[in-house]
Amino acid sequence: MSEELFQPAPHVLSGDTADVYFLRTRQVMEAEGLNPTAAMEIFPHRDGIVCGMREVTALLRKALPQGAEVWGLEEGEPISAREVVLRVKAPYLSYAVYETAILGILAHESGWAQAARECVEAAQGVPVVSFGARHVHPLVAPYMDYAAIVGGCATASTTLGASMAGKDASGTMPHAMIICFGDTVKAAVAFDKQVEPEVPRIVLVDTFLDEPQEALRVAETLGEKLQAVRLDTPGERGGVTPELVQEARVRLDQAGFHHVRLFVSGGVTPERIRQFLATGAPVDGFGVGSYITSARPNDFTADLKEVEGQPIAKRGRIPGITDNPRLKRLI
Amino acid sequence: MSEELFQPAPHVLSGDTADVYFLRTRQVMEAEGLNPTAAMEIFPHRDGIVCGMREVTALLRKALPQGAEVWGLEEGEPISAREVVLRVKAPYLSYAVYETAILGILAHESGWAQAARECVEAAQGVPVVSFGARHVHPLVAPYMDYAAIVGGCATASTTLGASMAGKDASGTMPHAMIICFGDTVKAAVAFDKQVEPEVPRIVLVDTFLDEPQEALRVAETLGEKLQAVRLDTPGERGGVTPELVQEARVRLDQAGFHHVRLFVSGGVTPERIRQFLATGAPVDGFGVGSYITSARPNDFTADLKEVEGQPIAKRGRIPGITDNPRLKRLI
Amino acid sequence: MSEELFQPAPHVLSGDTADVYFLRTRQVMEAEGLNPTAAMEIFPHRDGIVCGMREVTALLRKALPQGAEVWGLEEGEPISAREVVLRVKAPYLSYAVYETAILGILAHESGWAQAARECVEAAQGVPVVSFGARHVHPLVAPYMDYAAIVGGCATASTTLGASMAGKDASGTMPHAMIICFGDTVKAAVAFDKQVEPEVPRIVLVDTFLDEPQEALRVAETLGEKLQAVRLDTPGERGGVTPELVQEARVRLDQAGFHHVRLFVSGGVTPERIRQFLATGAPVDGFGVGSYITSARPNDFTADLKEVEGQPIAKRGRIPGITDNPRLKRLI
């Protein structure tokens, strides 16, 4: 299923998700017999990295006739504000109705990928996992996770999103499961008994008791099988802090559980990642959610710059093809 | 097709877009024979309005067994930060894997709806149209447009989004079409000739010439048939300003074109809408794009608050059902 | 002993704590046979309340000869910046060497009293207790506690300070005691067994376990005898928050312990008190430490304004007695 997600959905192909004026443009120009070869260029509004090229290319491959040319950057490359990242040269009506979809795919995914990149760069090698599916519409949750992995995340929490990027999904257990069991240790024991051995045993330790206390109880029960504990302390208890991680580490070490790793989630941002690293807190992994999902889309703009070989542009733009040696022929 | 969009997609129903730990929770609890009746409550992080209830209810209707209870607010109602807006009471495993999807639908759509609401309130009766499809992934563009209309927009630019809310899509013509024709008047004449008469004649007038000059040229050609002109001046020419609208109005009026209305788009925000109104600029409609699409999702949180009739909660939350007389029985 | 604290100490009386130039002034003027009747006026630098008048009056009563006049405000009265709060009229050499001590007593105590007043006003009737002895030198700790009570505190933590103001000292138990017992419940039981029944049973509940959990354990053990619990959560666990107080209240109430009151300490300031009250957190008492002890002294200045009945003053000051109808004859 995941490969399918790179192919255009039927209602995208039909233009039903496009701005309606493109449908009318097609209607008018076809009736007038006007379909010039036109070059469209696309540029982003902010610096960042580009994501969505793979999906856009699949859409254009479906749409364009023989002889069309598409030039662009590759998935995940860095981009600068107002730099041309995609150029399509083809009879205009073959792609007119897809301008909305192309811009939307690039805007949304590049926004997510860049936010993920900021976290990954802040983390300096400590793995970052995308945990934000709960903050976006489920139809785009896999695309968001895919973009996060393009941006450098180690993996993501949705099966579909992770598999689009060739990864296995990652996750521990929800508070709800622990509440159903009524006790973290009981939940951990059941998890360990029932789940395939290749799934890492990572236990959430902030549900009922103070975290270091709970971490010790779980470690004493699962012993060597416990791979990590996850700290997701709610804001009402101060959130996860560098001091909490350090204390958990020392108390686990003093009890001999050096092998148990510490995973941090909840309100994680690049700024907070840097604070953790600056204080030397021994974090073994970060889960990031809303920093990525609340990233503003990196809006893209499309301009016709050449019609039938002649430079042209609307007011405010430079007429003619823009030179960008970084572009590669994609189609 | 648009009604279908309120029904859960197959890969949402299968849990493939869920956080993987909910799949594992189901696996563990089923194996352990644990499936208590549990009450889950959901609250937002910010004040605003709720959107997505219609889609969430459709999903729960598919998922829950007989005897389950769902209480919630109605689509578009105002909400306060941390107020319970949805309560599900049912055997936990019947809905466990949908927590991710439910939260994501509400977060994304409520974020968009609230941003639209802010524009609509600023506009004090002047119609606002959602023009942001180009800034979001095409799979959610219709949901974004739907949410914008729930938030008060008059209509939206995508066929599918507008129809989800029972509206006709709205649009004029793109710069690209005018560039293909090489002249705004030629494009306007062709549009007028080819498009069904019930579609309003609204012409974009900033492509090649100074706006009032172009507006006069178009008005002189289309005469009474011209319903409106759209000003979408690029930032490189100062964007659309109250002074520009006033000047266009006077110059059209001085030439006798009192019937031609003025539609403004490009970087429109509540703040800018208020500036237009404060200066008395005679705007007849606003097109809003990125203010809505770059709204942060209004993140929601789900908590188990009761298990088998007993109040319970994780640390930091108040155990037991939260009283909220605004909730109505939905299922 | 506490009444003695209002009497001047021998090394204060001897002038050994005075600026040395007053000793030299006495030496020079005595040698020159100069000892005019002079009126000295004293004013504060900031608005606030005055504290230290009782101690200053005791000192002047010791120092001044027959016929001297002292006019002043009463302990705890409000004062304005630059308002005359004390006037001494006597042969100059009888009080010259005490200018340093008089100003210092008023500055230090008025600073503390005003800070306490700010807390008490913020608390709108919820009792505030002075807990700051650990932040000041032990020789002035009682004076700080006395000033805090003059400023409106219900009582204070030092025996001597409380008794200076006619109060019983207040306190619960330190973390150190609980650590020695190794368990909060064991410490609470021992305290209950050994301490006179009139001392309230107030147990500190943040030492080893999450606060509501610990509060419930203590309440289940001491039952009706438990008067209150104190929340003093360290910054490493987020400090005490309104949400924590509310949750502790609900969890205690759900378990039937409606009679157990909640006492909050740790980083308490007027600003934080107002936040607690604004959120409706059910706090039954506040312990304030460093806000009071880190208050800047309200510096006072002394000016000679009349010598042998003639108005005089240094440059920048108005010569002659300043009219202030609020002053009462003290000596």
Add this chain to the structure above:
Amino acid sequence: MSEELFQPAPHVLSGDTADVYFLRTRQVMEAEGLNPTAAMEIFPHRDGIVCGMREVTALLRKALPQGAEVWGLEEGEPISAREVVLRVKAPYLSYAVYETAILGILAHESGWAQAARECVEAAQGVPVVSFGARHVHPLVAPYMDYAAIVGGCATASTTLGASMAGKDASGTMPHAMIICFGDTVKAAVAFDKQVEPEVPRIVLVDTFLDEPQEALRVAETLGEKLQAVRLDTPGERGGVTPELVQEARVRLDQAGFHHVRLFVSGGVTPERIRQFLATGAPVDGFGVGSYITSARPNDFTADLKEVEGQPIAKRGRIPGITDNPRLKRLI
């Protein structure tokens, strides 16, 4: 008398200035027969320098039994926030009631010493004298002056404070004396006649006339015997400024009084000292008062970290002895 000031006062030794809960702790634990050997560690809240160790050591020497260990830094050493600066290892009840006094001594004196240090560092070799006795309670005025000298001040204005640090007190004359004489020159002449020759002749020159004018009058009268003049211009006349010092210097030099030095007081802070030096104002000494006396105490915290040889700590702290190679064995 001054050496006595390093010895604990009777009411400190009795615990009457302690938080009352320590007295109750002693009562409970004695009754329960519990008196474990415990290690207490103490750390400051801010960076700075430590002061009060001499007095604390004297107190512990009185209190602790044979076999106790005390490790700490030396008077005046630099300290970092949260660095352990003192460790006591002894039967807990031998020192329990002194926690309040130990923390208070260190907090108050370290706060003063650090503020003095900031002035001294700003002054780059120009002597700084502590003039703040009038802003603190007379019982701690000597400790404040002692701490200021530990922080680097050349000396201080109280006899007792200066002698605690092995210095002679410094001072000129008060405005009040000049007002009694009615004229600065008359006061200066009387001072010169009556005071021991080893006391420097430093005359205050802002009482009645413009400073340079008065300085010249005094210099013309005392001639070579005049060592310095003090500028203490009130805020109502603009305070002392670099320009005033420069002008006074030039006018004295033009009249041949190159030997008369200039001493500045009144509102002096590190920031203002830096401004004086930056403009090259020829200041020969600074008197600092409220910058030192209004310094916030550098609050200290005490934690039990080991009981009967086992690492332990309250939540939020790291259990066990903290390694700090800078500590030396004091007892």
Add this chain to the structure above:
Amino acid sequence: MSEELFQPAPHVLSGDTADVYFLRTRQVMEAEGLNPTAAMEIFPHRDGIVCGMREVTALLRKALPQGAEVWGLEEGEPISAREVVLRVKAPYLSYAVYETAILGILAHESGWAQAARECVEAAQGVPVVSFGARHVHPLVAPYMDYAAIVGGCATASTTLGASMAGKDASGTMPHAMIICFGDTVKAAVAFDKQVEPEVPRIVLVDTFLDEPQEALRVAETLGEKLQAVRLDTPGERGGVTPELVQEARVRLDQAGFHHVRLFVSGGVTPERIRQFLATGAPVDGFGVGSYITSARPNDFTADLKEVEGQPIAKRGRIPGITDNPRLKRLI
């Protein structure tokens, strides 16, 4: 001479102070035989009051032919940003070269007048005198003083400026004169002896001695003849402060000189005037200099809005005559 200053100077009339392109415009249009009747409108950039209308009208009266119309506001009226304050309707070449001069006169004088107005409004009836001639070129110093009086000043310091507004100039004596006499009292006596009796005796009292001291010396010498003293304390002595004025008042009153008034100058601004009044300082007059002279000109813009009876305007402006019922026919 002063009336002459309202007439255009020869090199203004000749166009030598105009932007050269107006000279070329005249040359081209005359050669082309083009001289249409045109309406020019002028508006300011900021709110304020208008000054310069009298001079502009005199210039236009010289320049315009029979039949021309000039409409405008009167000298000193309030104006709003972008409000039309002057309209000229005449053959264009009759006034083309004076656009520069008209705009410049209005800009410079309206800027000064508005700044003066702000001082006068702040002073609430206490007289304000324009003292800024020394901060502007002498050729415009009279115009600046005239504008200040239009803005509400009681009078000004230059003979010519004051007389343009029908006032007598006001002034005391400069520091330089006192320095030449070597003593303020000697200078005051000479002034009193030599100057016509109708000139008020106002003596500057900050040159050599502290101001209240000097004021008393002068008052004792001149007695009833002394009308006022001027305080102009330099910044190096803290400038004039409310406290200084109050002290001078008290010391004069204590010596019986109730009749001597106090005049304040030096760095006076509306903000400082408000501070004086707020503290109740008994100021009898303010001298204002650089606040008025450093006012930004209130730039004006001229637009042709009608040519041969047809509405016209450049891009960005509304074509046609602007309705403003406040304008009166001036020519």
Add this chain to the structure above:
Amino acid sequence: MSEELFQPAPHVLSGDTADVYFLRTRQVMEAEGLNPTAAMEIFPHRDGIVCGMREVTALLRKALPQGAEVWGLEEGEPISAREVVLRVKAPYLSYAVYETAILGILAHESGWAQAARECVEAAQGVPVVSFGARHVHPLVAPYMDYAAIVGGCATASTTLGASMAGKDASGTMPHAMIICFGDTVKAAVAFDKQVEPEVPRIVLVDTFLDEPQEALRVAETLGEKLQAVRLDTPGERGGVTPELVQEARVRLDQAGFHHVRLFVSGGVTPERIRQFLATGAPVDGFGVGSYITSARPNDFTADLKEVEGQPIAKRGRIPGITDNPRLKRLI
């Protein structure tokens, strides 16, 4: 005429533009027979460059008797705040009444010159022309232009101002002329036909049409004779931006008009000049108006420092001649 402008005007020489107290000083001192040789020093309040020395020297040459000395800096030299830039040594009454004029000339012209310098430095070699005559009174417009050229401007817009500095005035054509012709191209053709060939053909292109469009129309008509176009876009159309300049350049180049240069005016400041240069916009010249004309005068102060060879000064100033080796003998 322009050389005359450096000579004092009759009403300046007569003292009618002076502060009236200087006239009274002359009257008093003459009557008292007092006319000592006095040295007056003048210093500025801010850093900058000095302008007005040429005019001041001409005035002093007229005023001073044989034997007088004048020392000063040269026109246009850099100056520091409070640095002595002019010293006059002569019988005091020979120059007393000119203090006002001397200070005013230096203040006003130095303020303008420094503002011009800031623009010129920002422009890094791109010519800057003074266009601000319309913002100042016409009597000082030439002095402002002269000062701007002293500050580094290439030339200025007034004939008289430019000629004072030995330059030809520069200008294009006003909007008013184009409006009279009704079309930019018609105005340009007439200009080209009627004006001397040595005047550059520079055409203003923002009056009626979008700038690049108009620039192309003019270039197509005048061809090689067109030297430059001026962009002066009003704020209502976004002002001139780097992007507009770049687009105009490209569109002119694509049409083969590489020789047409681009001149920018309207709201130009050093900050905006730097923005243009930072973006690489191909600007060939800047016209600056209100940045220069709204510069605060750099106020100057005059002090008598020596009378009959003796150092003297008012309070707050250093008595005696100030050493400044940069001063040269001017008279």
